[in-house]
Amino acid sequence: MRATWDAAASADRVDDYVGDPATARAELDGLLGRLGDDGRAGVCVEVGCGPGRMTGLLADRFDRVVAVDVSSEMLELARSRVPSPMVDFRRVGGERLDSVEDAIADVLVCYLVLQHLPERRLVVSYVREFGRVLSPGGRAFVQIPVMQNGVRSTAWRALRRFALPVATRLRGGVAAQAAYRGVRLKESELERALADAGLRVAARDEGTDSPYRYAREVFLRLEHLD
Numbered sequence: 001m002r003a004t005w006d007a008a009a010s011a012d013r014v015d016d017y018v019g020d021p022a023t024a025r026a027e028l029d030g031l032l033g034r035l036g037d038d039g040r041a042g043v044c045v046e047v048g049c050g051p052g053r054m055t056g057l058l059a060d061r062f063d064r065v066v067a068v069d070v071s072s073e074m075l076e077l078a079r080s081r082v083p084s085p086m087v088d089f090r091r092v093g094g095e096r097l098d099s100v101e102d103a104i105a106d107v108l109v110c111y112l113v114l115q116h117l118p119e120r121r122l123v124v125s126y127v128r129e130f131g132r133v134l135s136p137g138g139r140a141f142v143q144i145p146v147m148q149n150g151v152r153s154t155a156w157r158a159l160r161r162f163a164l165p166v167a168t169r170l171r172g173g174v175a176a177q178a179a180y181r182g183v184r185l186k187e188s189e190l191e192r193a194l195a196d197a198g199l200r201v202a203a204r205d206e207g208t209d210s211p212y213r214y215a216r217e218v219f220l221r222l223e224h225l226d
Contacts, residue, residue: 118177206218
């Protein structure tokens with residue numbers, strides 16, 4: 001994961017891999033708005049900050065931002081693009097948010113990140129970590145592609161898992177890597193992951209035009225179970 005995203009950070013057009021900075025404000029406002037929450041003040045943990053596309057916008061909203069990423073190169077880009085004293089940039093190991101304290105986040109934002117994790121266990125681990133770092137009254141705003149339950153989607157996921165290493169060897173480059181193309185959880189797997197993390201869905205919305213085969217783009221506002 002770190003090698004893939006370090007390579008993306010070093011590419012001539014890094015924004016091709018992380019999204020257009022010009023649309024970041026609309027995407028952030030859309031994420032929060034569609035989940036019925038304005039999300040301001042307190043401490044925000046941004047999971048997968050990349051080169052800081054949304055980090056500066058979050059720093060304008062919150063008293064403090066803890067922006068984390070697996071890639072040292074992405075963090076260096078983010079520091080240069082967002083030289084704000086309100087932001088604390090930290091590297092994480094990739095399996096856990098290991099540099100983030102328990103119950104620190106009043107708000108957690110994870111956008112265009114979980115779709116890139118290369119193994120289901122890592123997606124589940126990140127969801128568990130969301131529960132760990134959220135404060136008792138915290139809210140997590142999460143975007144994630146979710147596969148439909150069923151035979152077709154299961155077969156497609158298995159085929160994709162088999163074909164991806166072949167494509168990686170033949171094509172090379174960032175876009176062919178497992179840490180870029182990622183995996184998808186099924187609806188039942190997401191439900192179990194949230195329950196294990198002690199989280200509940202307070203609000204949910206779905207994109208109308210998903211780019212993921214046999215999957216929907218899902219937006220969640222998560223809170224601790226009562």
